[in-house]
Structures are given as structure tokens and as C-alpha cells.
Amino acid sequence: xxxxxxxEAGGTKFVCLVGSAPDxxxxxxxxxxxxxxxxxxxxxxxxxxxxKKGELAAVGIxxxxxxxxxxxxQTYGYITTTPKPGWKQxxxxxxxxxxxxxxxxxxxDVNAAxxxxxxxxxENHALDPFLYMTVGTGIGVGVIVNxxxxxxxxxxxxxxxxxxxxxxxxxxxxxxPYHGDxxxxxxxxxxxxxxxxxxxxxxxxEHPAWDLEAEYIxxxxxxxxxAYSPLRIVLGGGVPQHAGLHQMVRRKVQKxxxxxxxxxxxxxNIDTYIVPPTLGNRSGVLGxxxxxxxxxxxxLFNR
Amino acid sequence: xxxxxxxEAGGTKFVCLVGSAPDxxxxxxxxxxxxxxxxxxxxxxxxxxxxKKGELAAVGIxxxxxxxxxxxxQTYGYITTTPKPGWKQxxxxxxxxxxxxxxxxxxxDVNAAxxxxxxxxxENHALDPFLYMTVGTGIGVGVIVNxxxxxxxxxxxxxxxxxxxxxxxxxxxxxxPYHGDxxxxxxxxxxxxxxxxxxxxxxxxEHPAWDLEAEYIxxxxxxxxxAYSPLRIVLGGGVPQHAGLHQMVRRKVQKxxxxxxxxxxxxxNIDTYIVPPTLGNRSGVLGxxxxxxxxxxxxLFNR
Numbered sequence: 001x002x003x004x005x006x007x008e009a010g011g012t013k014f015v016c017l018v019g020s021a022p023d024x025x026x027x028x029x030x031x032x033x034x035x036x037x038x039x040x041x042x043x044x045x046x047x048x049x050x051x052k053k054g055e056l057a058a059v060g061i062x063x064x065x066x067x068x069x070x071x072x073x074q075t076y077g078y079i080t081t082t083p084k085p086g087w088k089q090x091x092x093x094x095x096x097x098x099x100x101x102x103x104x105x106x107x108x109d110v111n112a113a114x115x116x117x118x119x120x121x122x123e124n125h126a127l128d129p130f131l132y133m134t135v136g137t138g139i140g141v142g143v144i145v146n147x148x149x150x151x152x153x154x155x156x157x158x159x160x161x162x163x164x165x166x167x168x169x170x171x172x173x174x175x176x177p178y179h180g181d182x183x184x185x186x187x188x189x190x191x192x193x194x195x196x197x198x199x200x201x202x203x204x205x206e207h208p209a210w211d212l213e214a215e216y217i218x219x220x221x222x223x224x225x226x227a228y229s230p231l232r233i234v235l236g237g238g239v240p241q242h243a244g245l246h247q248m249v250r251r252k253v254q255k256x257x258x259x260x261x262x263x264x265x266x267x268x269n270i271d272t273y274i275v276p277p278t279l280g281n282r283s284g285v286l287g288x289x290x291x292x293x294x295x296x297x298x299x300l301f302n303r
Numbered sequence: 304x305x306x307x308x309x310x311e312a313g314g315t316k317f318v319c320l321v322g323s324a325p326d327x328x329x330x331x332x333x334x335x336x337x338x339x340x341x342x343x344x345x346x347x348x349x350x351x352x353x354x355k356k357g358e359l360a361a362v363g364i365x366x367x368x369x370x371x372x373x374x375x376x377q378t379y380g381y382i383t384t385t386p387k388p389g390w391k392q393x394x395x396x397x398x399x400x401x402x403x404x405x406x407x408x409x410x411x412d413v414n415a416a417x418x419x420x421x422x423x424x425x426e427n428h429a430l431d432p433f434l435y436m437t438v439g440t441g442i443g444v445g446v447i448v449n450x451x452x453x454x455x456x457x458x459x460x461x462x463x464x465x466x467x468x469x470x471x472x473x474x475x476x477x478x479x480p481y482h483g484d485x486x487x488x489x490x491x492x493x494x495x496x497x498x499x500x501x502x503x504x505x506x507x508x509e510h511p512a513w514d515l516e517a518e519y520i521x522x523x524x525x526x527x528x529x530a531y532s533p534l535r536i537v538l539g540g541g542v543p544q545h546a547g548l549h550q551m552v553r554r555k556v557q558k559x560x561x562x563x564x565x566x567x568x569x570x571x572n573i574d575t576y577i578v579p580p581t582l583g584n585r586s587g588v589l590g591x592x593x594x595x596x597x598x599x600x601x602x603l604f605n606r
Contacts (some may be wrong), residue, residue: 008483024352066565080565128454128455145448147449150448150532151532152533153528153532153534153569154564154566157529157532157563157564158529159528161526162466162467162522163466164466164467165466178561178563179559181467222465223461223530226459226460226461226464227459227464227526228455228459229455229459229460231455258482260481261456261457263456264457
């Protein structure tokens with residue numbers, strides 16, 4: 001039985017897993033993100049014994065970005081222009097690959113999460129396009145379309161969508177350093193904390209914050225539905241875990257679309273169209289394991 | 304030499320072409336869109352002699368929508384819920400196919416246009432994702448991603464994006480019957496005519512209409528860039544033919560993105576990133592011919 005590695009490379013913590021499926025995990029390690037040298041050394045230290053014994057077939061990395069995902073590029077596998085101190089232009093993929101000497105799959109945390117939610121949930125296998133949106137410290141969107149994760153000039157950055165902003169109802173200017181009141185500027189966890197001047201987790205259910213939050217998330221989902229016409233959207237991250245928020249978002253999506261998308265998924269079955277993650281908060285790292293399995297398969301196929 | 308048919312099925316007119324490439328066209332016919340029976344009869348009448356002689360290998364249809372593009376569906380190839388009188392639930396693809404007895408490719412007018420602009424322009428071949436946006440009577444977006452046109456629950460409807468609308472600067476409520484001030488509601492040809500109470504073609508260059516129009520188109524393009532991270536965007540249709548509008552749109556796209564997308568295509572080479580169509584106003588029908596060629600190839604491959 002071959003084992004696979006999954007790495008969730010986050011801005012604040014790293015999660016490393018060894019296993020072959022969500023219910024067949026062998027070892028897990030979590031540690032805070034330090035400078036690149038220290039952090040990558042800890043990653044390699046964790047996986048090296050498995051690689052040395054020939055048990056580890058491949059590793060997948062689900063990373064914070066932006067990333068260079070162009071396989072023809074000189075800097076393929078790098079974290080590129082991140083504001084995170086010390087992490088600009090770091091060859092995360094290459095350094096792991098050279099140390100472990102096994103195939104390494106590399107993608108954004110959100111593409112990995114989309115991949116994981118599709119791969120490990122049989123009823124999602126045939127759904128394409130398939131979307132994963134996370135609303136937490138940041139807002140990100142992962143996309144599987146025509147069978148593959150979406151990459152392009154860079155990768156999807158739909159967390160920064162320009163959206164309607166009713167300044168009378170919500171005079172908050174937003175927190176995005178690039179755009180002010182883009183989606184992430186208006187609806188990320190930090191924007192909630194700052195607008196209401198308290199930790200969003202302490203806002204009671206009846207606080208108007210939640211209706212406004214549902215509004216922005218729903219507007220973003222409407223634009224995602226128009227852009228990709230997805231067959232399912234997984235809505236994950238910390239913020240949508242607030243009780244009732246999923247339901248508020250679904251109702252507003254229907255209200256905004258207003259009958260324009262004539263599909264039973266939107267009109268009648270929206271509870272199974274916009275869904276919480278099957279893998280809880282482990283979509284990214286389990287997606288990385290799924291990516292590693294696919295990378296292993298492709299490597300076998302191409303040799 | 305095999306010939307191929309292209310059909311651009313529009314809400315006001317149909318264009319039918321026979322040929323094998325943009326510079327190797329044999330015959331063309333245009334006629335106004337009447338009721339489905341009359342219109343489809345004219346289409347078949349045009350192509351039948353070529354099909355009968357065995358010269359026509361396949362036909363492609365670039366159609367107004369919405370369409371059923373799910374090959375597993377009972378109503379694959381139908382125009383579905385269109386408001387156009389008489390055209391609801393019309394089996395356009397099936398009726399052409401049964402009459403001509405050759406393979407028929409079927410897609411939206413905008414996906415066909417994207418396909419045509421990529422297929423017939425060598426420097427676009429390797430660009431994926433590749434986008435075509437038209438701004439005219441309606442606003443539509445066609446997408447080629449991971450090698451194929453994007454279909455999903457339905458198909459892309461990014462013409463209806465929800466966008467920032469500054470009601471103080473622009474108190475016009477929009478013309479979209481579903482959404483009011485969505486992109487199409489604020490920036491389509493009919494919205495221009497209505498907002499300024501004159502034919503948009505007669506608005507002088509220095510009229511504030513154009514700055515506002517460029518603003519909405521640019522906001523839409525920014526959201527498309529965030530969603531798809533495309534390698535090139537073709538901006539076609541009647542409205543962007545206004546002198547200088549492309550340039551205004553490009554500058555505003557850069558202003559709105561504000562350095563967030565760290566790619567030379569956006570930062571330095573935007574003139575080759577957002578471009579007018581190579582095929583002028585024939586992207587759709589020549590895209591239909593390209594679709595026919597691909598359908599023919601696939602048919603050979605699968606038999």
C-alpha cells in the first residue's frame with residue numbers, strides 16, 4: 001500500500017499529513033509558519049523517513065499565494081509576490097521535491113480544496129465545473145473545470161470581485177489594501193472585526209452584521225454562478241460556520257438571480273447546490289493528498 | 304477538399320456560411336429571424352445541396368440562448384427559455400442534424416466566437432483560458448478553458464454580473480428585466496440609448512457617456528480577470544467599436560486592479576491583453592465553422 005503526503009501551506013500554520021485517504025491517515029503534524037528555511041526544513045523532516053523507506057509515492061502542496069503554476073516557467077512552483085515577510089519568491093515546490101526525490105503536485109490552497117471536495121466525495125465526481133469558496137481571514141475561490149483545476153495568467157482571484165456596495169446602508173470603506181471595498185475588503189473575517197469593532201465570533205445571531213455578510217457572500221456567489229455555471233459550490237472557511245448563514249446566503253442568491261438561471265438546482269434544490277464542505281476544515285490538506293495521488297498516477301502513465 | 308457549414312443563429316438575423324476557412328468561403332446567406340419553422344427551413348434549404356452531394360462534412364451552430372448543451376439531456380441542442388416569441392424549447396440542433404444527416408456542433412454565439420477567435424488566429428492557439436466578451440444589444444461572454452468551451456449547469460452568463468453602481472454619478476436604474484442594474488442593464492447598447500435618450504451611435508466622443516461606459520465594461524473585465532485569469536480577452540460587439548473606447552477600458556482596468564495582478568500582461572502589455580476581434584463581426588459564424596471542423600475530426604476519431 002503506497003502512502004501519499006499532503007501539505008497545507010498557510011500564512012499562519014502548516015499542516016502535514018501522511019496517508020492514503022481521509023479515513024486512512026498515518027501521521028499528522030501542525031506547526032506555525034516561520035521563515036521559509038525553518039518551515040520547509042520542518043516539512044522535509046516530517047516526510048523524509050517515509051520517503052527514505054520508499055513508502056511515499058508523491059506529495060501534494062496546497063499553498064497560500066500568489067503562486068507560479070505555469071509548468072513552462074523558470075519559477076514554476078514558487079510563492080511569488082506575497083506580502084508575507086520573507087516569503088516572496090520562495091521555491092516551495094522545488095525545495096520539497098529536491099529533498100524528498102518524489103513527484104510533487106502544487107496548487108493554490110483553494111484549488112486543492114476544490115479538488116479534495118470533488119475527489120473524496122463520490123456524489124461530486126461528475127460535477128464540473130465545481131467550485132470551492134472560502135470566507136475567513138481572506139476570501140478565495142478554487143475551480144475545477146473541464147476536468148482540471150483552473151490556472152491562467154496567474155490563478156483565480158475571485159475573492160477580489162468588484163461588487164455592489166450600498167454606502168448608505170454600509171458606510172464601511174473595506175479593508176483590502178488594493179481595492180478597499182472589493183469582496184474580501186467587505187466580507188472577510190478581518191473586515192467584520194473592524195466594521196463592528198469586535199471579534200466577529202462574538203456577534204449575536206440577531207446582529208445586522210450577519211444579514212449584510214450574507215448579502216456580500218450571495219452577490220459574490222451570483223457572479224460566480226454567472227461566470228462558471230458550476231454544478232455545485234462548496235462554501236467553506238470560518239465565517240460561514242456561523243449558524244444560519246448558509247441558509248441566509250442561499251435565499252439571497254435566489255433573490256438576486258430572480259429567476260434568470262432556469263435550473264432546478266438554483267430554483268428548487270439550492271440546499272444541495274450551495275453546500276458546506278464534506279471534509280470540514282480539512283478540504284485543503286486532503287485535497288493535497290488527492291493531488292499527490294493524481295500526480296503519482298500521471299507519473300506512472302508518462303514514464 | 305471537404306466543406307463545412309457555419310450558422311450564426313441570432314435573435315434578429317441568421318447568417319449561414321459554407322467554406323473551409325475564413326479566406327476559403329464558398330457561399331454566404333443572411334436573412335432575418337422569422338418563426339422557427341420558416342427560419343430552420345431556410346437554413347436547411349441553404350445547406351441541403353452541399354450535403355446531398357456529400358461535400359459538407361459537418362455544420363456548426365452558434366446560437367442565441369439560453370441553450371441546453373448537456374449531451375446527456377433529453378433536450379440537448381434546444382434553445383430553451385428565451386423570451387423571443389415562438390422560440391422557446393426549439394430543437395434547433397436536432398432539426399438541422401436530422402435534415403442534413405451530418406454531424407452538427409452546437410454552442411452559444413459567444414462560446415463560438417471565443418472558439419473562432421482562438422482557432423483562426425495562430426497567436427491565440429496556446430492562450431488558455433481565452434475569453435470573448437461582446438457588448439451590443441446584449442452582453443455575453445464566451446470562455447475556452449482547459450481546452451474546451453465552458454459549459455455547466457447552463458453556460459456562462461457573465462453579461463449579468465452584479466457590479467458597483469454609483470447612483471449619485473449615474474442615477475439610471477438599468478434596463479435588465481431580471482436585475483435592473485446588472486452589467487447588461489447598465490452597459491448594453493439599449494441601456495445607452497435609453498439613459499441618454501438618443502441613439503448611442505450619435506453620442507459625440509467627448510460625451511460623458513463614454514467614460515461611464517468604459518467604467519462598467521472595465522469593472523466587468525476586472526471581475527472576468529479575477530474569475531478566469533485569462534491569457535487574452537477579445538472585446539467585440541458594436542459598442543466597443545466607438546473610437547477610443549478600447550483604450551479607455553484598458554486604462555480603467557489597470558486603475559481598478561491597482562497592481563494586484565502582478566503580470567506583465569496587465570501591468571505593461573494590456574494593449575495585447577484586451578484586444579478587438581481578429582475576425583471583426585464574423586467571430587461567431589467563423590467560430591461555428593471551426594466547431595464544425597472539430598466535430599468532424601471527433602466523429603472520425605470515435606467511429
